[in-house]
Structure formats: structure tokens, C-alpha cells
Amino acid sequence: MAPSITAASGLAARHFSVADSLARLAAVGLNAVVYLNRYDDGDDLHRRNRAWLADSDGLSVLTSISALVEWTLGRAPLHCGYCGKPVTECDSSCTRPLDLDRFCVRCGRRVVVSLSPVRHSARCKVHGTHCA
Numbered sequence: 001m002a003p004s005i006t007a008a009s010g011l012a013a014r015h016f017s018v019a020d021s022l023a024r025l026a027a028v029g030l031n032a033v034v035y036l037n038r039y040d041d042g043d044d045l046h047r048r049n050r051a052w053l054a055d056s057d058g059l060s061v062l063t064s065i066s067a068l069v070e071w072t073l074g075r076a077p078l079h080c081g082y083c084g085k086p087v088t089e090c091d092s093s094c095t096r097p098l099d100l101d102r103f104c105v106r107c108g109r110r111v112v113v114s115l116s117p118v119r120h121s122a123r124c125k126v127h128g129t130h131c132a
Contacts, residue, residue, distance in 0.1 A: 033061075
């Protein structure tokens with residue numbers, strides 16, 4: 001009787017599904033990160049899995065809560081998308097319903113907005129294209 005490869009093919013299918021989802025996020029300018037909870041640097045399998053995700057798939061792989069917090073806070077909005085002021089100075093009176101962001105939330109520069117019936121996006125001169 002031949003050995004069953006159901007688990008292996010299931011894992012491969014799951015990997016391709018995750019890789020496809022991450023590729024779709026990257027296509028619209030959204031960055032994703034993989035956080036490996038319970039990561040043990042002393043475990044050879046953990047190290048090899050981390051290297052495989054980072055090297056062959058080109059993913060950002062984090063293994064500590066402090067690194068994840070730093071990554072998350074690095075992407076937090078620093079500026080209002082409507083007026084460009086720092087979020088600490090904006091009183092949100094500039095917000096208009098159904099209006100698109102006109103300023104980069106990272107640096108406060110004006111963005112080039114592209115609008116179509118299907119989606120919209122904004123391009124910052126410094127940070128590149130991202131979903132508005």
C-alpha cells in the first residue's frame with residue numbers, strides 16, 4: 001500500500017492559499033508580516049521554517065512581541081489623511097464622509113489619488129502606492 005500524502009498536499013495547498021493572499025495584498029500596496037508565536041530559536045525546525053518563509057517566500061517574519069509592536073507602530077498613521085496635520089494637532093473637523101484621503105498618513109505630503117469604479121488608490125512621492 002502506498003503511503004498517504006494527504007497531509008503533505010493539504011499543507012501545500014494551504015501554503016499556496018496563504019502565499020496567494022499575501023501576493024494579492026502586496027498587489028494593492030498593503031504590506032503583511034508573519035508573526036511566529038511560540039518561536040523557539042533553539043528548535044532546528046523553527047529556525048528552518050523561519051528561514052524558508054523569509055528566504056524562499058520573501059516575507060517579513062517576526063518572532064518577538066516587541067518586534068511586532070515596533071513594526072505595527074511604524075505603520076500607524078502619524079498624519080491626518082484629510083488635512084495632513086499631525087494626528088495630535090488635528091481635531092477631525094476636516095473629515096468628510098465618502099471623501100478620499102488627500103495626504104499621506106505617514107509623512108503628511110499630498111498624494112496623487114486615482115479613482116475608478118472598482119477601487120481607489122493613492123500614491124505618495126516618498127512612500128509609494130498604497131490603498132487610500
